Amino acid sequence: MGQPQEKSRIEFKSKVRATLFNRAGGKCSVPRCKNPTVGPFEDNEGAVNLGVACHIYSAAEDGPRGRGGKSDEFIGSDANGLWCCPSHASLIDKQKGKDYPANVLFAWKALAEARIRKQITDAPSPLGWVDSIEFVEFDGIRTPPKVSLSRNTLFFGPNCSGKTSLMEAAASVSDSRHGERFSGRIYHGRPAKYKALIKYSTVDTLSKTIEIQICGENLVRQEGATPCLLPPGDLEIIFCSERETRYKPHEDHVDFLMRYLNIDKSALFALTKVGGGNLLPGEIVFTQAIDIEYDDDDEEIEKKRYKIDDSPFMELRFKQAHGEYWVGLDNLSTSEHARLLLDLAITKAKETCKQKLTLLLIDGLLFNLDQRNFEVILNVLTESDFQTALSLPPYREADVLDRGAGEVSLKKFAYLEAWRLAILKRSEP
Incomplete structure (x- = not known):
């Protein structure tokens, strides 16, 4: 033979x-x-x-x-x-x-x-690569968390392994409010100290490191020995967190989405003209919200809604592609609400990456998506021109993880081929 x-x-x-x-x-x-x-x-x-x-x-x-x-x-x-x-x-x-x-x-x-x-x-280009996020100082933790990034990265690890902390530290590069969770903490009777490094490359810089230092109420961005008074102009980190989807008492839908997306009103209206994306296609409009009340004869009375400062409460209304009815943002199903918010963040990332290196981080918003919708979002992100990292939802672990031979890896599915699994271990005090 x-x-x-x-x-x-x-x-x-x-x-x-x-x-x-x-x-x-x-x-x-x-x-x-x-x-x-x-x-x-x-x-x-x-x-x-x-x-x-x-x-x-x-x-x-x-x-x-x-x-x-x-x-x-x-x-x-x-x-x-x-x-x-x-x-x-x-x-x-x-x-x-x-x-x-x-x-x-x-x-x-x-x-x-x-x-x-x-x-x-001398042709400008927004291309670049975010290489890693790591804590080099984290009071109370013996081995601070760190992660190397691929084009598309799935974070996997138990609670207290640092998945959210790494994302929040990185997101502080573009918006310092994401580092507020670390502020004001006390360790052994003194303000706790945290230091994180975000390493990346651009067309102009082979190797660049932004350092995030947090101590007490102070958050400082620094490149080398030089403090950065403003976020760097060559890197945008967009953070989609379930925590940021909780309304504040003074907010209407315009205020909420401006905060969630970290953009101004003009940019918000421009993004929403695009409508829903591949996750939830449809049309978006803003209009003053109407509350329905009933008089003594059970007759409906329409009343315009106002914010606590007496200004009009502007409501996002959405109509799915090929749909007949407009639905308020608060009346969407939990899955539809999450997909619409993710679509808006993805649209922002698509526009931002035309101008500078962009990393989209997603934490917590995917927990209620079924397997089909989870697969759709991974495919959408794979086809995008920006880097992405997201926390693997616990309910999807059985669908995507292979735990054979004592090792954890991604299953051999076509929609997972472009993704890399970053495994984080529980942080030990």
Whole structure:
């Protein structure tokens, strides 16, 4: 019986290696990597090129990341190639490439090439990469939480593992109120101290770190030794938290959504003209709310609603695509309410990422979505042009997690292929 034939490989076409080298400016395409790929021989004249032209979708049918349904022409072209240093060329293919899905490598390729384009033409670009969020100081915790981010990341871990804390610290980069939960805490009779680092890359900066320091009532953003009086102009972190969906007594729907989305009224009206997105398609309008009361003869009386400051209470009304009736935001089902709020945040992220690096964080809003809607939102986020991280809802763990062989990993479903699981452990005091 003959030996089984090796599955066919599609090698790069001629000159692809040189093209990838040139498009990346001879530099490794992995964000924040400073490893050279070319340099002089030690004892001889001339130069040595150590870089590697890596396939994103695999040259072999059973290789890392597979073929992705792409044509042979695409697999062998420079569009499917990534220029890397030897270390990262080896790393991205480890464990069948599961930690480096294709959408991550394509994002890195685009960022690397945008950097070179900026150097040549000074063309601005919003591309970038948020690499990690970590606490380096967290009073009361022996090993502070930290996480490395992929293009799309699912946070998984028990209560008190730091999932929400990491998101809130990162969100404080763009909006300091998200760090208020840490404010005013006391540890051993003194104000508790917290320090978190958000590391990222942009077209203009290979490696940048924003430090969030919280002590007592004070929150300070800092880059190196320089305090940042304002949020950085090259990074936007959007945080969708269940906590932020609780109304405040003075708010109408306009006030609530401006706070939830951290935008002004003009931006809110512009976003809502788009209507519901892929999660809950439909139309949105704002109108003064009407309360129905009854007189002594049980006749309906319509009364305009006002806020506690006597200004009109503006209500969001929504009509689903192909629907007949307008429904107030407060009268939507719990699932519809969550999907509409997520749609608005996603619309904001889509607009923001046209101007600067954008990371969307989602915590708690997905707990009431069924499996079908959860799958839909993961697919929508996978197709978006911004980075995303979300906490895995406990009720969806059985649907997406494989706990075999004592390890936890994502199940082999198509809608999970682009996601990476970040496992956090319970923080020990």
